[in-house]
Amino acid sequence: MAACQIMKIYKFPEPVLRKVAEPVKEIGAELQDLIDRMGETMYAAPGIGLAANQVGELKRVLVYDLTPRTESPSLSVLINPEIVYGEGEIVYDEACLSVIDFSAEVSRKAQIKVRGCDRHGKPVEVEAEGLLAICLQHEIDHLNGKLFIDHISSLKRALYKRRLNKMLKKGEDAETMQ
Ligand code: NI
Numbered sequence: 503m504a505a506c507q508i509m510k511i512y513k514f515p516e517p518v519l520r521k522v523a524e525p526v527k528e529i530g531a532e533l534q535d536l537i538d539r540m541g542e543t544m545y546a547a548p549g550i551g552l553a554a555n556q557v558g559e560l561k562r563v564l565v566y567d568l569t570p571r572t573e574s575p576s577l578s579v580l581i582n583p584e585i586v587y588g589e590g591e592i593v594y595d596e597a598c599l600s601v602i603d604f605s606a607e608v609s610r611k612a613q614i615k616v617r618g619c620d621r622h623g624k625p626v627e628v629e630a631e632g633l634l635a636i637c638l639q640h641e642i643d644h645l646n647g648k649l650f651i652d653h654i655s656s657l658k659r660a661l662y663k664r665r666l667n668k669m670l671k672k673g674e675d676a677e678t679m680q
Contacts, residue, residue, distance in 0.1 A: 507542035509557040514601050514649060514666070523553070523560045523645040526581050529623040533563070533581075537621050540565045541577045549599045551637045553644030556600050564641040568634055580628070583618035583642055585611075594636050596650045603669065604662050608653045610639045 512518050526533065536559060544552040544565055551566040562582045569576050590612030597605040614635045616628045630638055640650055651659050 507539045508546050509539050509543045511543065511547065511556050511599050512558055514651070518558050518560070519555055519600055519644070519649060520647045521555065521560055522647045523555055523562045525562050529581065529621070534621065536561070537563065537565065537579050545575060547599050551641045552599065553641045555644045555647070562645050564645065566637050566641060568637065579621040580616065580618040580626070581621065581623070583616050583638070583645070585614050585639070585642060586617050587615035589613050592632070592636060596636065596640060598640070598650055601649060601651060602666070604651070606651065606654045606658060608650050610636050614638065
């Protein structure tokens with residue numbers, strides 16, 4: 503095992519977050535390693551879901567774990583996930599490890615069915631509702647180069663971008679002053 507498993511989480515507006523991830527064709531040691539590192543990175547953040555785009559890998563892989571903190575963690579993996587069914591509506595205040603200092607209410611499908619493969623390449627079908635349905639839609643969006651801020655009004659998004667630019671500018675100024 504590598505000494506440091508934690509990967510860099512790319513933040514909006516990094517271009518890799520806007521790219522469509524490629525389907526996984528081979529499930530080998532390299533992919534297992536990526537999955538392990540994504541899991542470590544997600545737990546360390548901490549987060550409940552992470553898509554490969556967020557760590558700069560354009561592969562259709564996502565990890566998630568909605569196990570309560572009081573129980574031992576149980577990492578779930580979906581490779582080449584596809585939403586095959588969705589109905590109803592659920593609104594939730596979403597945030598993202600790649601979108602700093604922001605959350606907003608997003609409307610999603612309330613019940614979904616997702617097909618994909620587990621980390622061994624075995625086909626799996628996940629029926630999800632509530633927070634799991636939200637999480638999976640959010641992570642699959644990432645694989646398609648989409649962020650939760652794409653689901654909010656253009657005015658709210660513009661205000662966030664302006665605030666973010668100010669924050670980033672401040673950060674740069676602080677760096678140059680050092
Ligand atoms: Ni996210």
